[in-house]
Amino acid sequence: MDMPPEVREQVQRNMTDLGIDPDAVARTIAVAIEQPRGVEIGEIVVRPPARLSPITHRG
Helix, strand or coil, rough: CCCCHHHHHHHHHHHHHHCCCCCHHHHHHHHHHCCCCCCCCCCCCCEEEEEECCCCCCC
């Protein structure tokens, strides 16, 4: 998908502003993998804290 340069720049700014540290995502996945056999993780949702969410943070 080809985006106009200004849209691409805005997306990159949003990713920088709202992005999650890759190490934090890796630690979250590690926690799920390390669960004992009797524990099933059905779903993991990883997102920035609500204070950084674009829904609650409309400048």
